[in-house]
Amino acid sequence: MKRIQLSDVESHWDAIRSRIEDGFDMLWNTPELPCMEFGAAQALTGWLEAEGFDVERRAVGIPTAFVARKRIGAGPCVGILAEYDALPGLGNCACHTRSEPPSEAGHACGHNHIGPANIGAAIAAVRSAQALGIGGEIKVVGCPAEELLWGKVALFVKGAFEDCDALLTSHGDYQNGAISRPCQAMATGEFVFVGRSSHGGYTGKVNALAGAEEALFALRDFKERYPDVPVKHIIRGDMKIAGVVPDDVRLYFSIRHLHVERAMDVYDAVIDTCKKVAQQCGLDWRHLPISTCRGYLANDMLANVLYDSLNDVGPPKWSDADKDWMHQLAEQCAPAQPFELDETVRLYNKGQDYYSQDDGEVSWRIPLGRVNWAYPKQVPIHHWGWTALSGHAASRAGPHMASKAIALAAVRLLSEPRLINDAKSELMSRIEGKCIGAPRLGAWTTLTQNPQSFWNGTWTEGECSEGLA
Structure with a gap:
């Protein structure tokens, strides 16, 4: 032809x-x-x-x-x-x-x-x-x-x-x-620190925001441990006024690298760090994976x-x-x-x-x-x-x-x-010669049945600490 x-x-x-x-x-x-x-x-x-x-x-x-x-x-x-x-x-x-x-x-x-x-x-x-x-x-x-x-x-x-x-x-x-x-390949998900809402002046609180801040401080050394892997985050949560300690605070992570295996390894290390900090702070937690994806x-x-x-x-x-x-x-x-x-x-x-x-x-x-x-x-x-x-x-x-x-x-x-x-x-x-496993896929029920909960920061689909099970 x-x-x-x-x-x-x-x-x-x-x-x-x-x-x-x-x-x-x-x-x-x-x-x-x-x-x-x-x-x-x-x-x-x-x-x-x-x-x-x-x-x-x-x-x-x-x-x-x-x-x-x-x-x-x-x-x-x-x-x-x-x-x-x-x-x-x-x-x-x-x-x-x-x-x-x-x-x-x-x-x-x-x-x-x-x-x-x-x-x-x-x-x-x-x-x-x-x-x-x-x-x-x-x-x-x-x-x-x-x-x-x-x-x-x-x-x-x-x-x-x-x-x-x-x-x-x-x-x-x-x-x-x-x-x-x-x-770039990318791994992405949310980690939720769960405490109890209280007046901002009360010192005996189980403070989700303090836990999230401690985790971010602990993650600062990732720039030295993993200099080839940018770890990006935003803070999500129902935080409107300084006088109210929120019930929960969410860290939404995205981690990129040319190789998906490297991105996933660092993502897992981030989540492990957040879990340890939550436990040390007496907080419950949720890990809400979204996806991993190879680069083109x-x-x-x-x-x-x-x-x-x-x-x-x-x-x-x-x-x-x-x-x-x-x-x-x-x-x-x-x-x-x-x-x-x-x-x-x-x-x-x-x-x-x-x-x-x-x-x-x-x-x-x-x-x-x-x-x-x-x-x-x-x-x-x-x-x-x-x-x-x-x-x-x-x-x-x-x-x-x-x-x-x-x-x-x-x-x-x-x-x-x-x-x-x-x-x-x-x-x-x-x-040829590469092991290509299935990607990680989270948030299926959330994004197919109640996507608004993703956007208003109330979704809970994933793993959680014993206190939330």
Whole structure:
């Protein structure tokens, strides 16, 4: 079969461009926290259903997950991942300054782009394959709770990816290109110090806050013991006024390393330290694991397919007005820094990325290819500025590029199954001799039945001391 050209796909993508952009705006205007993306899941599945996809809602028992598939004859199954969750506390208007947010949550990681852009790619790929008489299946997996590093781990454990031969996805970053380099593995969970509420002036109290502070003091030497492993935390709890000692205080930990085994070892050491401190302080405790996840396993074969597609599509087509708007935003976010915006397309296969993504676990079992699109380097990710940009039309050119490239790459993979076979062979070569156990998955009942308890800090799913058993 002749090589699939951009012209074979582009008209099908152009026909749904406005629908993709409507999706960008709809998700941005109604941001939803991880595992509470009910509106997003409903809108995206409705769109896919209208396009003739067979849709399974509440996939594998996760209320805001879905699987949508369209088979068009014999051939491989190419999976395309859709994300749509927002971040807490980062709502903002689509403007150049920090503003009173329209809602507490905000798309400060641009997932309002990922879901519609990747679904648009899937629809364009199906239409193109049908027109060309190419067999195979396009499968969209709707993935909630990426920001908890939980959604795709849970989907994997419960079998949502079992029939996929290759996976494609995209994300915003600071470069345009195909990614074939690792990111960080991560282990994450909460440790709860449980005491008794009392007046702040009473000295005979069993003080949960004091226990948490003692634990953080004890963990200070982890920087010397484990200099290669950053141990990050936030304090959660119902603390409103200094005159009230809270019943419980929660430490929410995230621990990253290139190798998941190292991250898990340090996470376990953190939890052991917290348990010892709680016991010494006469406190009960709970350990509430969330997940562990490997970093992305590079796949040069899929990256090259995506890179070829990106070269055909070309870099993002920002207008002068788009760049001017982004420049003004960048000046607010980083006043002393020169404006930097990547306007090239490259293959990134050296080094490693600083972040973690929950598709990393899946990439060790199924070949996964990723496209990144660029935002200005002065606009921090997980920041109000990223929320502002992801809600403005100036941000659209990047996800447009990624969506077209994924659509083109998906059709090329269906038309040339040997490319998928080569990607699978590369994966097997990369994992040869490695022991790949199952990931740790916690919070299943909480996040599938009562996610609000996660966000208001009342969930209790995990292990606990004898006093709470």
